[in-house]
Amino acid sequence: MADIDPVLDVRDLTKYFGGLRAVESVSLEIMPGEIVALIGPNGAGKTTLFNCITGLYMLTAGEVALTARGQRKRLNGLKPNQVTELGMARTFQNIRLFPNMTVLENVMIGRHCRTRSSVFGAIFRPPATRREEQEVVDLSYGLLQEVGLAGLVDETANNLPYGAQRRLEIARAMATDPVLLLLDEPAAGMNPAETSELQALIRRLREKHGLSILLIEHDMKLVMSLSDRVCVMEHGSRIALGTPEEVSQDPRVIKAYLGEEADA
Amino acid sequence: MRDLKHSAITAAWFMFLTLPIMVIHVNTIEKTIAWRWENMAYVGAGAFVLSYVWRFLMRRRDGGGFRSLSPGAAGRGRLLRAAIEDRRISYPAAAAFAALVIAFPFLFSLYQVNIMISALIYVMLGLGLNIVVGLAGLLDLGFVAFYAIGAYAYALLNLHFGLGFWVVLPMAACLGAFAGILLGFPVLRLRGDYLAIVTLGFGEIIRLVLENWGTFTQGPSGISNIPRPGFFGMEFGLRGSIVFMYYVVIALVLLTIVVVSRLKYSRVGRAWMALREDEIACQAMGIDKTKTKLMAFSLGATWAAMAGVVFAAKTSFINPASFTFLESAMILSIVVLGGMGSTVGVILGAFILILLPEYLRAFAEYRMIVFGAVMVLFMVFRPQGLIRDRRLRRKFRPTELRGDADGDSGGATDKAAGMKAAGAHG
């Protein structure tokens, strides 16, 4: 294990908003093919951590590095689109699809950073552009089949039911060819049947595409059965990291969760 | 009863509101005052009626009862759509329309042709701005700056170096694109509303420079004797040159339409649309926000500059007064009225807003006030414009779903195949 580079290497990541310490010196490694869950009470800084990793927020301190296709790249200071280009894709806690575009087009947008044709190609449509477009369509359709939305390609995204929107977001993220997929509460608002379907989907995606996955989730059943390791955050700090069994017996974790319940 | 009371109050309020400006007219030199009480009566009556209309439209808007209220409208829409899809109807109709367009200069007077050229220039401008506002969602209030750059490029290059229309047209296009990039690069990081104001500022700066840099631009007096385009060295008479101009503009409009519709369904066009819908998600999907916006911005500028060249050639005289903010606002209201993003809508918008005041002379005076009202009312009641931009659903076909090599034609069967495929996989 020591000589394999982690896919994602987060070291002492710190983020302040003015005086507010949203994330305080969090470190986390994700190995190839691993599924890691990030849990913690509301306001623990999970989404902020996501936003820092994906380049949406500037870090106050620390380092983030991604190893994709055998190359280790530092992500500090990169823009979100550059991060995505290097091989990291994400979904959003409150779904952010392109509501008035079709399901197929939503996924096609994901291919943007992997294709090259530009204004010239759009206007003159040389064979190379047409070929590229068809490849994008086929690949996107393939992904929609994988997530079970192939029948809805021509529907606009805002007409989809909630669970389907979540799956579409995953397909769109997959279209960017990631090595690491970040899912922000993928099961939120899903019923148990949908959740178990989602679990199967995430596993399938990992097997088929050799992905590593980092997910934020509140559904403990899903977290415990899906993840290889669990990272627990509270008040911006990492309070535990280990296998689901280890974490669930950690006294600090128990306290954090009971504490939250007592508050609620 | 409540409605009546409401309308009466509204009427009284507007009569109060318009009292000084509509009713009293002070002649400051002769120190006389004219009281125009009849205006107050008009305002009162108008406000009373409009308040009913307003409430009706408001209810319809908020109730979302668009369809339930007018079942006929949807039916008509479907009928029209069916007619367009039926080749027996649409092909002859298109042919007749094309014939009319070609024969236009021979059917109507020179005056009409001139007006038509103006309207077509606005179509070009509208479609160009539509790339920026409609497709990419960037509100550009300084569009007229690029129009001015094109017009002045032709006028000055012709004046100093004797360059002709056909030489300058591509040069101006490049110049416009370059100017668009130059301006866009620093400002496109800004949020939407700030961007609007910066572009407005830039537009005004260009105009003020044109006005004050007399040695270069001949200042407010402008540049005259700008030649119309020739054709392989052929010279036309007055009528001939105007008719030729007409065909040139038609060709350019056609070019614009082709380019815009191709862009709309391209990789770049998709990125524009995605950017308009959700910037953050867009970036997270690996789209370079600045670069993508810059493309839209400079492409729009390219079109404005080309339209500028055509405008200079058409009027053969230009001065800075043609390039005020109101011109930008006018082009924007064409896009808003027609329907942001919709090519047909923008063409329609340009014809309505430019031709109507030309033919209804009595209306011409009220042109700008109507533009203003159109912008407000359309934003409130019909933000999608006259023609809603409908994205073609079946534009992209996976190979698997294609019946044969070019399955684009058989839309209905494709759909059926799609459903079947979905059933198989789902």
Next chain:
Amino acid sequence: MEYFFEIFFDGLTRGSIYALIALGYTMVYGIIQLINFAHGEIYMIGAFTALIVSGVLGALGLPGYAILLMTLPVAVIYASAYGYTIEKIAYKPLRNAPRLSPLISAIGMSIFLQNYVLLAQTPDFLPFPSLLPPLDVVDRFHGVLSSSEVIIVVTAALVMAGLTAFIKFTRMGKAMRATAQSPRMAMLVGINVDQVISLTFIIGSALAAVGGVLIASHVGQINFYIGFLAGIKAFTAAVLGGIGSIPGAMLGGLVLGWTESFATGYVSSDYEDVFAFALLVLILIFRPAGILGKPAIQKV
């Protein structure tokens, strides 16, 4: 040195007016994040109302100070009424629309109002009576500063002090600050947000009218188009200071006023308006948060 002071006071005068108008932009932006493009037109309508009212009163043969005392309140009332009505028609129905919709609506409203005044009154420049009384004390500095300049600066300062006190100490002022922070939270704690927004428009419009009457009287002429330039410049001032910030608008107004006066006084008067626009563009590019503003955190 005398020239320097002349320019200095000229800049101070302009700056006070810009600040008065900028407050309207900044307050509205602070609460509903809208660039109220029609705000410049409110200022113009304030000035026009004053012109008409003072014309009527002058024809009745009233003395100068009585005209001033009656004209200003009427102009303020009318401008506020216009501001209130505009919000109800053009912005309120668009509260939940995409961000650019109310801006386009505002531009439309601005064009509408300009042409409304153009059609109902005149497209020409009208001479505006000098309502501001001459002050003997000031007239000794003839050439360096004029009495109307002194009156403008003092009035503007008083009005702004009053506004600051209102926002700081009154119940309604607190409600405004709360709404600016978070309209949803404000609604939850029982603040009538619609009322607060209306009030914001009314106050902003009133300030613009004061500015309009003062400057029109100082410059001596108006037309339907004065609101456009004044509006853009005041907006520049608001952005300069940090949009949403009330002291920022005041500071921004002064900075802009001096920039313009010194640039035209020492560099070139041909490009008077270019300096303001260039300043606007530069500020937005390099420090969009302005002098006193804080950069916004984008919520994801």
